[in-house]
Amino acid sequence: MGLDLSKRGRTVFCALFFGSEVVLVATAGLRTDRSYGFRMFPEASTITLHVSRRLPDGSVVPITGGTWTPRGCEGAPHANVWGRMVRFPAPGKLDVPVGAPYGVDNEVQRARDALAWVATHTPEDCETRAFVAHVEPVRNGRPEAPIDFEVTR
Amino acid sequence: MIERLLLTLRRLRDDEGDPTMLAVVRLGFGLLLLNEARLATDALHSGFFGAHFHQPYLPESLVPSEGLYELVLAAQWIAAGLVVLGRFARPALLVAASLLVYGMLCNRLEFHHYKHTMAAFATLLAFSPCDRQLVLGRAAVPGPAPLWAQHAIKAQVSFMYLASGGSKLFDPDWRGGLMMRGMVQSFARLVHDRGVPQSLLDAMQTPLGASVLAKGAIGTELALAVLLWWPHATVRRVTIAVGIGFHLFISLMTPVQLFTCEMLLVYLLFTGPRASARSDAAAAAPA
Numbered sequence: 434m435g436l437d438l439s440k441r442g443r444t445v446f447c448a449l450f451f452g453s454e455v456v457l458v459a460t461a462g463l464r465t466d467r468s469y470g471f472r473m474f475p476e477a478s479t480i481t482l483h484v485s486r487r488l489p490d491g492s493v494v495p496i497t498g499g500t501w502t503p504r505g506c507e508g509a510p511h512a513n514v515w516g517r518m519v520r521f522p523a524p525g526k527l528d529v530p531v532g533a534p535y536g537v538d539n540e541v542q543r544a545r546d547a548l549a550w551v552a553t554h555t556p557e558d559c560e561t562r563a564f565v566a567h568v569e570p571v572r573n574g575r576p577e578a579p580i581d582f583e584v585t586r
Numbered sequence: 587m588i589e590r591l592l593l594t595l596r597r598l599r600d601d602e603g604d605p606t607m608l609a610v611v612r613l614g615f616g617l618l619l620l621n622e623a624r625l626a627t628d629a630l631h632s633g634f635f636g637a638h639f640h641q642p643y644l645p646e647s648l649v650p651s652e653g654l655y656e657l658v659l660a661a662q663w664i665a666a667g668l669v670v671l672g673r674f675a676r677p678a679l680l681v682a683a684s685l686l687v688y689g690m691l692c693n694r695l696e697f698h699h700y701k702h703t704m705a706a707f708a709t710l711l712a713f714s715p716c717d718r719q720l721v722l723g724r725a726a727v728p729g730p731a732p733l734w735a736q737h738a739i740k741a742q743v744s745f746m747y748l749a750s751g752g753s754k755l756f757d758p759d760w761r762g763g764l765m766m767r768g769m770v771q772s773f774a775r776l777v778h779d780r781g782v783p784q785s786l787l788d789a790m791q792t793p794l795g796a797s798v799l800a801k802g803a804i805g806t807e808l809a810l811a812v813l814l815w816w817p818h819a820t821v822r823r824v825t826i827a828v829g830i831g832f833h834l835f836i837s838l839m840t841p842v843q844l845f846t847c848e849m850l851l852v853y854l855l856f857t858g859p860r861a862s863a864r865s866d867a868a869a870a871a872p873a
Contacts, residue, residue, distance in 0.1 A: 436677070436680075436712055436713050437715075437732070438713060440599060440600060443734045450709070450710070450738070451741070466697060468690075468697045468702070471702075471749035471750045472750065472754075473750050474840075475757075475765075477764075477766075477768025477771070477772055478768070518638055519638065519639045520638055522695055523695055543641065546639070546641055547639045573759045573764040573768050574767065574768045
């Protein structure tokens with residue numbers, strides 16, 4: 434299979450392999466999870482994610498217990514469970530601190546992407562106009578300013 | 587200086603020797619890859635990742651359906667089995683590494699340092715003569731073999747220590763012990779259940795204790811990166827012992843187990859004589 438390389442092949446292979454690794458390490462900071470950068474144990478952080486729903490009349494109703502039951506498109510209620518759609522290491526639980534194994538920035542991005550995923554994967558929900566998130570981050574034991582964002586449907 | 591460096595690199599590239607340890611490491615990684623296939627199969631049984639929230643690096647069209655993912659898993663099992671058996675082990679290592687990377691690219695939530703490391707080591711191992719011994723149903727192939735890939739694996743170890751230790755060194759929370767304090771706190775119950783005295787855990791969670799522990803970890807990683815290559819055998823032996831102790835300590839203090847297994851396996855490759863020592867011995871031997 435050509436895995437026994439010539440001397441020149443070995444040099445080229447090592448240059449490509451370790452060159453790629455240098456690029457990945459150098460650019461790790463551009464990725465919120467710092468992936469492929471060998472940054473082991475980057476933080477000991479948590480986030481607490483609170484999610485509310487914006488309804489057609491503009492009111493904002495918090496999701497409690499990770500469950501919400503909006504009116505379906507045919508009028509009947511449909512139960513949705515956050516933890517069945519979003520699982521750890523994404524923030525799979527609402528209203529309690531969840532570990533951020535790859536750091537606060539990454540867990541906030543995961544929360545944002547998770548909300549976007551839920552917004553597009555609950556077609557039977559004809560009531561919720563947007564999900565409103567309130568994130569309370571604690572980075573390495575220090576509480577930081579909350580982060581708010583909204584994902585429209 | 588540059589000439590000396592180039593000479594050393596050339597010697598490492600052209601080095602030949604006993605590939606026994608590479609076969610042992612291949613067997614170990616084969617077992618780890620089998621375990622990885624088992625973990626992925628267990629995860630599938632509790633629900634296909636694509637049916638839940640996932641974060642693909644790749645376009646969604648390249649993320650497999652559940653049926654296709656089952657085929658990917660089957661390939662993962664077969665490749666790992668071949669690596670263990672030694673039959674088509676080297677291409678199987680490449681396939682296994684590619685599938686690991688593909689899985690992580692399909693879902694960023696599946697990224698783990700140990701998987702990335704496993705893929706890197708498996709790739710390098712595929713280019714080594716790791717299939718000359720410990721092959722089911724085939725006698726060992728005698729004689730020396732090229733060891734450049736073994737040296738590349740060792741270089742990978744040092745590269746990882748430099749990247750990891752360097753990133754911690756430049757992070758004030760890490761350097762100062764804040765991160766270490768939080769980590770010890772979060773794993774305190776687990777570590778206490780493993781028999782570590784509470785008084786020691788309390789001491790590690792003090793600002794001074796956490797700071798000393800953090801600086802020790804950074805210093806150890808950076809020192810290992812260099813001293814594993816030190817010319818004096820005694821220094822290298824002590825460094826290997828320190829490195830093994832370091833990884834066992836991490837395993838004791840955190841849930842990290844698979845990464846430790848990988849590192850202990852590749853440490854075996856540091857135990858042979860140095861390339862230059864072998865070259866010297868060969869030069870001194872009568873023709």
